Amino acid sequence: MTYCIGLRLKDGLVMLSDTRTNAGLDNIATFSKMYVFEQPGDRMISLMTSGNLGVSQAVLSLLNDGVEDPATGDLQTLYSVPSMFRAAQLVSEAVRRVFAMHGELMQAQGVTYDIGVMLGGQIRDRAMRLYQIYSAGNFIEATEDTPFFQLGEHKYGKPILDRAVTYDIPLIEAVKLALISMDSTLRSNLSVGLPLDLLVYRRDALRSGIRRRITEDDAYFRHLREFWSGALREACQRLPSPDWVRE
Amino acid sequence: MTYCIGLRLKDGLVMLSDTRTNAGLDNIATFSKMYVFEQPGDRMISLMTSGNLGVSQAVLSLLNDGVEDPATGDLQTLYSVPSMFRAAQLVSEAVRRVFAMHGELMQAQGVTYDIGVMLGGQIRDRAMRLYQIYSAGNFIEATEDTPFFQLGEHKYGKPILDRAVTYDIPLIEAVKLALISMDSTLRSNLSVGLPLDLLVYRRDALRSGIRRRITEDDAYFRHLREFWSGALREACQRLPSPDWVRE
Numbered sequence: 001m002t003y004c005i006g007l008r009l010k011d012g013l014v015m016l017s018d019t020r021t022n023a024g025l026d027n028i029a030t031f032s033k034m035y036v037f038e039q040p041g042d043r044m045i046s047l048m049t050s051g052n053l054g055v056s057q058a059v060l061s062l063l064n065d066g067v068e069d070p071a072t073g074d075l076q077t078l079y080s081v082p083s084m085f086r087a088a089q090l091v092s093e094a095v096r097r098v099f100a101m102h103g104e105l106m107q108a109q110g111v112t113y114d115i116g117v118m119l120g121g122q123i124r125d126r127a128m129r130l131y132q133i134y135s136a137g138n139f140i141e142a143t144e145d146t147p148f149f150q151l152g153e154h155k156y157g158k159p160i161l162d163r164a165v166t167y168d169i170p171l172i173e174a175v176k177l178a179l180i181s182m183d184s185t186l187r188s189n190l191s192v193g194l195p196l197d198l199l200v201y202r203r204d205a206l207r208s209g210i211r212r213r214i215t216e217d218d219a220y221f222r223h224l225r226e227f228w229s230g231a232l233r234e235a236c237q238r239l240p241s242p243d244w245v246r247e
Numbered sequence: 248m249t250y251c252i253g254l255r256l257k258d259g260l261v262m263l264s265d266t267r268t269n270a271g272l273d274n275i276a277t278f279s280k281m282y283v284f285e286q287p288g289d290r291m292i293s294l295m296t297s298g299n300l301g302v303s304q305a306v307l308s309l310l311n312d313g314v315e316d317p318a319t320g321d322l323q324t325l326y327s328v329p330s331m332f333r334a335a336q337l338v339s340e341a342v343r344r345v346f347a348m349h350g351e352l353m354q355a356q357g358v359t360y361d362i363g364v365m366l367g368g369q370i371r372d373r374a375m376r377l378y379q380i381y382s383a384g385n386f387i388e389a390t391e392d393t394p395f396f397q398l399g400e401h402k403y404g405k406p407i408l409d410r411a412v413t414y415d416i417p418l419i420e421a422v423k424l425a426l427i428s429m430d431s432t433l434r435s436n437l438s439v440g441l442p443l444d445l446l447v448y449r450r451d452a453l454r455s456g457i458r459r460r461i462t463e464d465d466a467y468f469r470h471l472r473e474f475w476s477g478a479l480r481e482a483c484q485r486l487p488s489p490d491w492v493r494e
Contacts, residue, residue: 155402159431163476164483172488180483184406212491220489227486229410235478236411236427241419242467244459 001191002033002050002152005161005178006118008130008142011171012209013120013201016178017048017151018186020193034197035060037078037121040207045078045087045121046199050151051114051135052106055098059115062094084121084129091117092137099135116151121201128203156188157181171200175210176224183225196221248438249280249297249399252408252425253365255377255389258418259456260367260448263425264295264398265433267440281444282307284325284368287454292325292334292368293446297398298361298382299353302345306362309341331368331376338364339384346382363398368448375450403435404428418447422457423471430472443468 004017015034022028031053037045047063049056066075067090081087095115103113115135122128130142132149142149144167150158160181165174175198185192200210214221251264262281269275278300284292294310296303313322314337328334342362350360362382369375377389379396389396391414397405407428412421422445432439447457461468 155435156406158435159403159406160479162434163431164480172492173483175489175492176483176486187409188402188405210492220491224486228482231482231485232407232479233411235475235482236420236423238478239423239471239474242422244467245419245422245457 001189003154003157003182003185003189003192004033004048004050004118004151005148005157005181006048006120006130006132006142006150007148007165007174007178008120008128009147009171009174010168010203012203012205013046013128013130013199014171014174014178015046015048015118015120015199015201016182017197018182018192019195019197020191021053022191025190028191028193030193030195032197034199036199036208036211038208039079042206043079043121043123044201044206044208045084045119045123046201046208047078047091047120048118048151050116052111055102055113055115056117058098058102059091059094059117062097063091067093067097081123083123083126084119084131087121087123088119088129088131088133088139088141091119091131091133092139095133095135096137099137118149118151122203122206124206128201153185153189153192156185160184171202175200179214179221179224180228183221183228248436250401250404250429250432250436250439251280251295251297251365251398252395252404252428253295253367253377253379253389253397254395254412254421254425255367255375256394256418256421257415257450259450259452260293260375260377260446261418261421261425262293262295262365262367262446262448263429264444265429265439266442266444267438268300269438272437275438275440277440277442279444281446283446283455283458285455286326289453290326290368290370291448291453291455292331292366292370293448293455294325294338294367295365295398297363299358302349302360302362303364305345305349306338306341306364309344310338314340314344328370330370330373331366331378334368334370335366335376335378335380335386335388338366338378338380339386342380342382343384346384365396365398369450369453371453375448400432400436400439403432407431418449422447426461426468426471427475430468430475 017033117133120130133139196214364380367377380386443461
């Protein structure tokens, strides 16, 4: 399983992914699920994937090699597309081509063709965007009303985001909330695991800001985990008791 | 869908259930999922159900009418069993009998035979226990290590319980935590809905303590919902920023 969070906020993007892959509980491994296509001053595009690892690696290989434009025969990559919308279309096309290559036989063998992609970034003076692309190649875009997406094991970490994320929160608050949401998921589900990959992009910077791998040894993440459990217990104690308790 | 929480703690039991049933998103209704079998001074047994409503109502009808003991021919009910273990066996037997009546035809029509039961209580001088009973009639019991069970849509509300519940917390803290866990689920999933049914049982009381229906208008629950969201936002602000932010 996987857990990835992407937030598109007034000030920029925050993207966070785990690194656990598993084929059954007894076969787990570590693979980065975050890929960055960056040319400072021109574009910063980041991509996170969930689902079948064979499918997502095939999609990434296609994106790296370039996808042929049927009209012109030119190879397009995430370094050549002129806008984030075209970037999303390129990923969509790659997802469909891999389905054409592998989908039928996978399904014949009872394996679901399953990939989820989150794609965020900005190109030159175009708008900063965040997309979620599904297995069929269709996609949706984050808005001010719904400024975040999740991939994979999303339920454990959703309440904190639902309660606290708005379009206007500072990037650093969003980093903390994403890490708390991830921690809630790590604690409750074994199929999501450390280390984490974090990327923070400030709007119009056209280069990634923070890029960090967070391991078991990360002092800040360790502090956050303890702090948050303590803060919740303390908040619960501060919450007044109901007046009907003595009924 | 459904969300129910049961906690078996040093001081007693807390049981909380929602009341939403749905057959598709466009067909929702309100049904209590909590049933109390109480004879003050002798026993207090409470039961919560999830899954197919037809199945859980059939199980409840059987438990109310009595299940025949194959050896003696006597009808046994939750008012006649001598221990909570025997109560769990009685529920298990009822689940199996309803499967014998309806299971085959349901499965032939592509409907899963799906019922979950949580059963908590105490009888006279016997131990206070909490069981979770599955569709096949097999069951497990809560322990000091794992003092709570959940039925239904359990993921949204699990992190707060994982972080804050231990066997030793006071009952009133457990009530607050159960309500917070329920609120997290209500916010993030439409298939779980108000009103709620709450029962609190103090160990050795042999009668229910608090029994309360919590509606939209419940002033305390409204306060709790606002307080908790505010407390989380505030805790997030108090959490120091990582020192690698300025890297």
